[in-house]
Amino acid sequence: MARTAQRLAVIVAITASIMAYLWRAPNSEGIEQLDRVRALTASMKITYIIGRAAEMLGISDRISVVRKVAGLMLRLKDAKDDAGLEIQDTSIENVPVRIARPKNQNGNLPAIVFYHGGAFYMGSVDTHNSLTSSLARLANVVVVSVDYRLAPEHPFPAGLEDCYTVTKHILEHGNSNKLRIDTNRVAVAGDSAGGNFAAVIAMRFASQTTSERKPRLQILIYPVLQLFDMMLPSYMHNHFEFFPYTVDHTLTIYFGKKVDQSIYANNHLSVAQKKKYRKYVDWSLIPAKYRTVYQKPLTDNQEGDPTLIENAKLALNPEVSPLLVDDESLAKLPPTYLLTVGHDRLRDETFIYEGRLKRNGVPVVHNHYEHIFHGSVGFLHGPFALDIAKKMVDDMVIYIGENL
Structure with a gap:
């Protein structure tokens, strides 16, 4: 009898520990x-x-x-997601897409080509349906959500090329009877890894002299903009995370080569590379309130590991790190909407991007939401709906209405 009671006590203790771990939300003050x-x-x-x-x-x-x-x-999925919309799952040049169009709108409408987030290896048009449908309905635009190929089955640049293919087609042929899009009013948009794609694709079109039409706006939602400096203050700070992920694991999947955890100490860079690219990742453009502890780069005089430098060399490719381009290139970009959140390792690079865009004459609207976490914008309906997500989308819709 005593032994049974002891076993029961152990089971209760273990269960309590598991529940405490699951319910624990460290660094969540203010959320x-x-x-x-x-x-x-x-x-x-x-x-x-x-x-x-x-x-x-x-x-x-x-x-x-x-x-x-x-x-x-x-x-x-909540029934509210697609209310008032025509939803079509189809393909554009063999790339799967989901097209959300406001009902009873027969003329050519402005459009957003949207690239979902998910660390380059997760996500789909389904996981982001609530967001894309809300944008289509509330902003009265067509949203073309790209179901691009994912790593590791399809490492860089497969997913990026899918997104570019769809965007190019929309800009060149969107005014067809099938798509009914105003090709002079097309924005590119994405969140996280999808924000990376949006920034890269906007730069591609901005740099081309042959494209008759180019994106009118870029809308970047807590985007991945650089993989040069993994020791920015926002990387060093302990943030709330609703899903644990690591840069080394993500890049190993995306690049198809082993990237280890020493990347967090910028061990993927030589001193020469640090000197070459530091001017593009300027800490002085990060708000002073985020630089109270970490005020300047810490390891720029330390040589990295040769093996990691080789395996992670794609991190310095501007089509992976769109922040790593010169000012002349940045100046060509279209008006830009930036959304950042306080609980996010990607926070600081977006502030740097904003500062460099403004310094080069690009119109920028940047809405920062301090007390919320990376990945939150999609929780609009259903059991996990967040009021702040609705606020973020409403603010985006206002910008889209005024600029697209």
């Missing part, structure tokens, strides 16, 4: 609707644990697990 955020975070932790366990046991890899769980969560 509103925290109970809802805790529930969301718990589901992501479970997904991550299952993925790591499956990988360790040789059952599956964590990428497959995350994708499958995301697919299950789609069954929670």
